Amino acid sequence: MKKILVTREVFDETIAFLKTRFDVEANQGDRPFPRDELIAKLQGRDGVQTSSSDRVDGELLDRCPTVKAVCNTAVGYNNIDVEACTKRGVMVTNTPGVLTDSVADYSIGLIIATCRRMTEGEAYLRTGEWKGSFLKQMLGQDVHGATLGIAGFGRIGQAIARRARGFDMKILYHSRKRADPAAEAESGAAYVGKEELLRTADIVLLILPYGPETHHFIGAPELAMMKPSAVLVNMARGGIVDDAALVEALKSKTIWAAGLDVYENEPRVNPGLMQLRNVVLSPHIASASEPTRQAMAMTAARNLAAALSGQAPPNLLNPEYRNFVKG
Numbered sequence: 270m271k272k273i274l275v276t277r278e279v280f281d282e283t284i285a286f287l288k289t290r291f292d293v294e295a296n297q298g299d300r301p302f303p304r305d306e307l308i309a310k311l312q313g314r315d316g317v318q319t320s321s322s323d324r325v326d327g328e329l330l331d332r333c334p335t336v337k338a339v340c341n342t343a344v345g346y347n348n349i350d351v352e353a354c355t356k357r358g359v360m361v362t363n364t365p366g367v368l369t370d371s372v373a374d375y376s377i378g379l380i381i382a383t384c385r386r387m388t389e390g391e392a393y394l395r396t397g398e399w400k401g402s403f404l405k406q407m408l409g410q411d412v413h414g415a416t417l418g419i420a421g422f423g424r425i426g427q428a429i430a431r432r433a434r435g436f437d438m439k440i441l442y443h444s445r446k447r448a449d450p451a452a453e454a455e456s457g458a459a460y461v462g463k464e465e466l467l468r469t470a471d472i473v474l475l476i477l478p479y480g481p482e483t484h485h486f487i488g489a490p491e492l493a494m495m496k497p498s499a500v501l502v503n504m505a506r507g508g509i510v511d512d513a514a515l516v517e518a519l520k521s522k523t524i525w526a527a528g529l530d531v532y533e534n535e536p537r538v539n540p541g542l543m544q545l546r547n548v549v550l551s552p553h554i555a556s557a558s559e560p561t562r563q564a565m566a567m568t569a570a571r572n573l574a575a576a577l578s579g580q581a582p583p584n585l586l587n588p589e590y591r592n593f594v595k596g
């Protein structure tokens with residue numbers, strides 16, 4: 270029987286599915302394994318179901334030569350060095366599709382919460398500061414009719430655009446590759462360059478993959494291009510925004526507010542952000558509805574089951590791994 274490791278807690282159903290196929294070691298206690306412990310746990314294992322907090326690179330793979338499949342429980346896979354896996358004949362998979370709608374729903378929520386100061390309002394009420402309503406109380410920005418600029422126009426970006434149409438928003442997008450005309454028509458989004466997006470959008474929403482080319486995609490120069498009334502929402506990955514520059518921009522009112530689900534150096538959060546009122550902070554939970562997290566865990570498990578039984582995993586990211594398989 271092949272042996273696998275599940276690095277973080279998953280649902281009982283996922284473990285039950287895996288146990289019908291494999292000898293399973295599962296970290297149901299959910300304490301993240303420090304790197305050396307992860308490497309020790311992977312000795313003699315054929316595959317691993319990872320979470321986005323596990324870093325998988327060439328050094329780890331060289332120390333765990335029996336591992337043939339790395340199945341991430343996330344759509345993003347910047348925690349995995351895919352090229353290093355490919356060169357060692359190791360399959361890599363992710364979980365696209367199943368979380369699209371949950372993340373899109375949450376994105377709209379974070380847009381509204383930030384524009385309309387929802388969490389600030391709740392804190393104001395809970396701390397007893399609210400002494401009654403008045404006309405100029407907690408004034409925010411309107412969401413309906415605003416121009417939404419989406420950076421990154423994959424499945425989730427397009428799902429956000431479809432929802433934004435219901436708010437009569439004007440939708441612009443920017444991405445590495447222009448979407449096909451059908452996707453543009455369905456979402457009602459118009460392609461623009463990065464600078465035009467930043468200069469014209471009332472709300473800039475980031476939902477693009479993280480990598481060396483998108484590191485600090487939003488830094489001080491980009492924040493300076495945005496309107497003083499603009500709202501920045503980061504749904505993508507920490508590192509896409511220069512958080513220190515964002516703190517300065519929020520303090521100096523270069524932009525009006527930010528809504529963040531992701532941070533540089535998670536789970537640490539830049540202390541400057543913690544002190545500001547004009548930012549809504551959420552702990553990387555955009556995909557965290559129960560059905561969606563169940564579906565993500567099962568998708569990763571099915572990928573692992575296929576990968577180790579000689580079938581093509583449904584969400585294989587590196588089909589060229591085959592060129593490097595030994596023996």
Ligand code: 8YV
Pocket residue numbers: 320321322342343344345346368553554555556557
């Ligand atoms: C998860 C994500 O919240 O899929 C992704 O790429 O960022 C989210 O769905 C994340 O993987 C935390 O486990």
